[in-house]
Amino acid sequence: MKVLAAMSGGVDSAVAAARAVEAGHDVVGVHLALSRMPGTLRTGSRGCCTIEDSNDAWRACDKLGIPFYVWDFSDRFKEDVVDDFISEYAAGRTPNPCMRCNEKIKFAALLEKALALGFDAVCTGHYAKVIRDADGNPELHRAADWAKDQSYVLGVLTHQQLEHCMFPLAETPSKAEVRAEAEARGLTVANKPDSHDICFIPDGDTRGWLAERIDMTPGQILDHEGNELGEHSGAHAFTVGQRRGLKLGRPAADGKPRFVLEIRPKDNKVIVGPEDLLTVDELRGIRISWAGVPIDEVESGAEFDCMVQVRAHGDPVNARAHLEAVPGEPSTLVARLPEGMRGVAPGQTMVIYQGTRVLGQATIDSARSTVWDPAKVG
Incomplete structure (x- = not known):
């Protein structure tokens, strides 16, 4: 297959590309320039879109002997991720920019361009699995290493996108093994720190950053x-x-x-x-998408058992969910939580699972509690 490897400049994407090459695919590496004014160096272990990261991606591709390109997606990133982040906070919601980046940039704009250029798949260093069902349809599942599992942030992927996704790290039992493999392959990013926090707020001061824009x-x-x-x-x-x-x-x-x-x-x-009033027992979600072919209950509107996760590294909780359809209006995904969930904010993404499989996701529009009624506060 002709594979486009998305190279962030980190160890995961480098090893994923190396495995794709080793598997015999025709691989081309690409680094996405997402910032209009990228910093020269990363701040500690924050960020993922700096000049240093671009150079690390180039060195990895050079070591692997594959072509390397930089694609400028900064305009799309600003519009679809940064501006969306600002507008969501201005509306009193708490957005997840990594979800929007995966949805709008890495697996929409990037994949669209890759397919137009004749590539068969996009390869990334995400820890997640694509498994085919009995009919050959792709399903998104958790990775073997649950501690590093990134299926949550990939919950926005659609059936069509999953058809062209490649996650070579899916079965890797630990991040330590990835680093050891990178070192054995002579990749200079073997011991590079993981990126974290919001890439376009490298100092981590979200409140201060927002104060300059809202x-x-x-x-x-x-x-x-x-x-x-x-x-x-x-x-x-x-x-x-x-x-x-x-x-x-x-x-x-x-x-x-x-x-x-x-x-x-x-x-x-x-x-x-008080803290006990943070617990909610019903989530209502909009902007719904399904990761693969929806289960039968989605089509019928029947309730189904599932697990709901609202943070990338949060614990999933038991839920009963159904799709609520009103004629002439967008559907709502309703999830009732018998055990409750603490501290859920509108704007967050709820990803629903059955076992290890990701069924789909929705943006939380409201989180309700039977303990406390906000309407009573004037």
Whole structure:
């Protein structure tokens, strides 16, 4: 097969490309330039889109003896990922930019261009599996190493995209083995630190970064009973589940810490309360997509058992889900959580699983609790 290897400059993508070459594929490496002003060096172990990363990707391709190109996707990245991130926070939601990047850039814009150029598949260093069912349809599954599993951030992939995905690290039992293999192959990235946090906010100061791009207006901080506790400098800087940075000045009556329960950008209010009120038992999701052929219950609207995960490294919880369809309107994915889930914010992505298989995903539009009714707070 003719394979396009997406080279981030990290050890995972380098080893994935090496395995694709070793398997006999005709491999070409490409690094995506996503920043209009990439930094010269990475800040600690943050980021993934710097000049240094591009150079590391080139060195890996040179060692493997495969062609290397840099494709400028900075305009698409700004529009589909960075601008989306800002607008979501401005609306009081908590987005996941890695999900948008996979959806809009790595497995949409990149794959679209790869197919147009005659490539059969895109190879990446993600830890996830594509398994074929009895009819030959692709299914997305968790990787062998659950500690490194990245199927969550790939939950946005569609049936058509999975047909052209290659994940050579799927069965690798540990990251340590990948690093050892990279060293044995003479790849200079063998001991390069993992990237983390948001690549376009390399210093990790999300609040400060947003303050430069969203108009922050002081407003009220209320408790869950509607009592005014203090003032914030801008509601957009908070997220559900946040504990630090409230600066209320006085403790709660019971002496326990308070957490952000809800953000109301329209009236610029932040609602806080005790930790136990963070638990929700129903999620309602929009912007739904299915990773492969949907299961029968999706088509019929029947309830089905599944597991729901709302963070890349979060624990999945048991759920009963169904697709709620209203004529003339987009469908809603409803997931009821018998055991509850703590600290879920609108804007996050819920990925649903059956066993190791990813069924699909949706953007959380609302998270409801039977313990606390936000409507009672004015």
